[in-house]
Amino acid sequence: MNLITELKNRIDQGGLWGKDISLSRNQYLKVKGSVDTNLYYVVNGTLRIFLDNNLEEHTIRFGYQDNFIAALDTFISEKPSDFYIQALKKCELKVVPKKRFVTFMEGDRDNLLLWHKIMEQLIFQQIEREKDILISSPLERYERVLKRSPQLFQEIPSKYIASYLRMSPETLSRLKKP
Numbered sequence: 749m750n751l752i753t754e755l756k757n758r759i760d761q762g763g764l765w766g767k768d769i770s771l772s773r774n775q776y777l778k779v780k781g782s783v784d785t786n787l788y789y790v791v792n793g794t795l796r797i798f799l800d801n802n803l804e805e806h807t808i809r810f811g812y813q814d815n816f817i818a819a820l821d822t823f824i825s826e827k828p829s830d831f832y833i834q835a836l837k838k839c840e841l842k843v844v845p846k847k848r849f850v851t852f853m854e855g856d857r858d859n860l861l862l863w864h865k866i867m868e869q870l871i872f873q874q875i876e877r878e879k880d881i882l883i884s885s886p887l888e889r890y891e892r893v894l895k896r897s898p899q900l901f902q903e904i905p906s907k908y909i910a911s912y913l914r915m916s917p918e919t920l921s922r923l924k925k926p
Contacts, residue, residue, distance in 0.1 A: 751862065751865055751866050751869065752814065752815055752816060752866070753814070754862060755816070755862055755863070755866060756789055756814075756816075758852075758859060758862070759789070759844060759849075759852075762852050764844050764848050764849060764852055765842050765843065765844060766786070766843045766844060766845045766848065767842075767843050768840065768841065768842055768843070769788075769839075769840075769841045769843055770838070770839070770840055770841075771793070771795075771835035771838065771839040771841065772835065772838055773835055773836065773837055773838055774834060774835060774836075775835050776832060776833065776834050776835075777795065777833040777834070777835065777839075777841070778819050778822075778829070778832060778833040779832055780799075780800065780829070780830050780831065780832055781828050781830075782822075782828060783822050783826060783827060783828050783829070784818075784819055784822055784823070784829070784833075785823050785845070785846035785847075786818065786823075786843050786844065786845055786846060787816055787823065787843075787846065788811070788816065788817050788818060788841045788842065788843055788844075789815075789816055789841065789842040789843075789844070790811050790812060790814065790815050790816070790817060790839060790840075790841055791813065791814075791839075791840040791841060791842060792813050792838075792839065792840050793813065793835060793836075793837045793838055793839025793840060794810065794811065794813070794835070794836045794837045794839070794903050794904065795810065795811040795817055795833055795834060795835050795836060795839060796809070796810050796811070796833070796834055796836055796904075796908055797809040797811070797817070797819065797831050797832070797833050798831070798832050798834070798911070799830055799831060799832070800832065804911075805911055806911060806914075807908050807909075807911040807912040808831070808912075809912075810836075810900065810903075810904060810908075811833075812899065812903065817833065819831045819833060820870075823846060826846075836903075836904065836905065836908065837903075880892055880893070880913075886913070886915045886919050886920075886923060887923055889913045889914070889915070890913060890915075890920065890923045890924075893909075893912075893913060900912075901924075906920055906921065906924075
């Protein structure tokens with residue numbers, strides 16, 4: 749079974765969901781400077797996590813249907829974060845408050861091992877992304893992401909994919925042409 753599906757099932761069984769949230773297209777779940785320690789499950793819709801340095805937005809990650817999303821820096825530190833989380837499409841989310849989640853995870857060794865495996869996968873994905881950005885050409889970044897996450901190109905507008913790949917929308921457009 750998929751680790752994300754397994755985690756969602758355990759949260760369902762544990763009755764951990766705090767509430768459900770609906771977001772309209774372009775609505776923010778989290779803004780810069782805020783503290784948000786919730787963990788969110790994307791029932792449907794698509795979101796992006798990004799930074800804005802007043803000159804340019806830098807997309808860091810996407811959240812899709814049947815996946816979890818959080819501003820991990822504030823989730824872990826419980827301090828204000830520079831990240832924004834924005835709905836790219838209308839979204840339905842389930843919310844798990846951190847305290848309830850941590851208590852549940854720490855209360856069972858199997859739950860904790862599952863969470864560790866998920867975090868290991870996330871760290872590995874982030875390392876792969878960092879390598880792509882630092883050492884790969886735009887074409888190599890495009891091809892690697894297309895292979896790793898083909899759904900990205902079906903669900904996400906090109907301008908956000910270009911930001912994620914650290915290239916101009918025009919460069920991305922040229923690379924997408926056969």
